[in-house]
Amino acid sequence: MIFSVYSVACTAADSVELKLTSEKVYAGDEFSLNLFISDNSQMSGAVIDLSYDSDKLEYVSAEPGAILDQNANISIRNIDGKNPYVRFTYLAPSSSVTSAGVILTVKFKALSNATGKTEIKISVPNAGDFITSDLEKISYTAVNSTVEIIGTGSTAKDPFEDTNSEGPIESQTVEETESNTETQTQTEESEITTELPTQNDDGLQTGTATNWVAVAVFAVVAFIAVAAIVAAVVIFIVLKSNKKK
Numbered sequence: 001m002i003f004s005v006y007s008v009a010c011t012a013a014d015s016v017e018l019k020l021t022s023e024k025v026y027a028g029d030e031f032s033l034n035l036f037i038s039d040n041s042q043m044s045g046a047v048i049d050l051s052y053d054s055d056k057l058e059y060v061s062a063e064p065g066a067i068l069d070q071n072a073n074i075s076i077r078n079i080d081g082k083n084p085y086v087r088f089t090y091l092a093p094s095s096s097v098t099s100a101g102v103i104l105t106v107k108f109k110a111l112s113n114a115t116g117k118t119e120i121k122i123s124v125p126n127a128g129d130f131i132t133s134d135l136e137k138i139s140y141t142a143v144n145s146t147v148e149i150i151g152t153g154s155t156a157k158d159p160f161e162d163t164n165s166e167g168p169i170e171s172q173t174v175e176e177t178e179s180n181t182e183t184q185t186q187t188e189e190s191e192i193t194t195e196l197p198t199q200n201d202d203g204l205q206t207g208t209a210t211n212w213v214a215v216a217v218f219a220v221v222a223f224i225a226v227a228a229i230v231a232a233v234v235i236f237i238v239l240k241s242n243k244k245k
Contacts, residue, residue: 015140018142019143020120020145031109033108034102041096041097044093044097046089048124049088056111064103115149118147
């Protein structure tokens, strides 16, 4: 016990609340917790431990709160290589803490394979480790922290967001429908374009003009063929008549 000089304390001070904030975090994320002390604590010396589950949390760093002077110290400890805890110590014999506020901010990291809830517990190792400047022991009430780890940041669903699990499927269906509609429209436009007659530079419908030209050529050829046949028959008759004479 670092405050052996205070072991003669005999009168209990009014009960003080020590409260560590709670958080809801993603696995793999770092987060900070604040240790609050209630008003008029008259704290002049303290040893406060924050024990945590090392299977779910990893200690990162810590720093004294703004209401304290330079007499605070923070360290990370463990018992027999396990059951780690953060130890906060404060010693200011000539002064005391009278206002409410944060006396410690500690940062943890939620392990990537951790899920569920875990508790960070507040404790004072010995009765003489939480005292006033008059060497009085301070009775306290601890409000422990609960950290809920909800999964990895890349895959976990946000607990505050109400999303529809079928949203991506619906979106895909809409996209496919729009794609099919666009394809059908393009096909119909292609069919319409194929059926419409084209126009030449003079503004004539080339499809219709080509058909009339073909008919005219066929008629001329047929007329010439018929005329040739008639002429041949006439010549044949004339020649035969002359031969008889």
